[in-house]
């Protein structure tokens with residue numbers, strides 16, 4: 001869906017240069033993917049309200065994130081399935097900052113809910129895996145250099161209870177559940193690789209949300225999930241906390 005809507009990379013506006021961040025009293029810099037709607041957009045509002053400089057990836061040309069009026073916000077065209085788009089976005093971000101403190105890999109799709117084995121469309125399954133599992137890895141690969149120069153070095157992959165193998169009860173949601181299980185493995189591999197270099201890599205389940213992907217009947221507004229995850233992500237003692245956690249910071253089972 002997003003690919004068709006995507007335009008060539010473009011810049012709308014930008015925050016102050018990196019050297020001025022500390023002087024301006026900003027808490028740090030964050031890159032969030034998938035900010036056209038739902039949790040991603042809610043994260044943008046939350047981090048801006050908490051005085052962060054926010055780089056927000058959009059794919060929808062008339063994305064609401066491009067209409068937010070803030071000098072601390074830098075919306076950038078960023079399709080997680082397209083390496084060229086990611087590299088162009090990185091170049092644009094590098095004009096504004098040499099470091100990132102946090103990366104939130106939030107972009108995701110779930111078009112194969114309730115489709116049974118017999119009716120699976122494998123192009124769609126591959127697309128879900130590409131956006132939800134390979135997408136975050138592309139983003140992390142391209143931005144790990146900036147994160148290495150950041151003070152927090154935190155990577156948060158927005159996962160799901162659907163990615164838990166031990167608690168799996170579903171009989172469908174093939175692409176989505178498989179993608180989130182793969183994303184969880186990615187979290188573990190990255191922690192093993194980047195942990196000794198000072199990084200913390202997490203998988204976070206945001207709860208069942210009243211977003212386009214979730215349901216109007218769901219438990220949480222995306223804003224509530226963003227508020228609660230903000231606390232868990234920024235917790236100073238996070239290092240000794242579970243690597244796969246839910247929105248209140250409590251552990252999830254892999």
Ligand SMILES: NC(=O)c1ccc[n+]([C@@H]2O[C@H](COP(=O)([O-])OP(=O)(O)OC[C@H]3O[C@@H](n4cnc5c(N)ncnc54)[C@H](OP(=O)(O)O)[C@@H]3O)[C@@H](O)[C@H]2O)c1
Nearest residue numbers: 002034036037038039079080107108160208209211213214
């Ligand atoms: N909703 C739930 O109950 C729930 C539960 C557990 C986990 N999650 C996870 O939470 C995250 C956010 O989901 P949400 O509920 O907020 O759903 P959402 O409102 O549909 O948000 C997903 C975002 O990802 C964007 N996106 C899709 N394909 C992309 C691509 N190729 N490159 C960049 N961005 C892309 C979408 O853009 P467009 O809208 O323009 O296509 C949208 O802004 C996802 O990772 C999801 O798996 C959600």
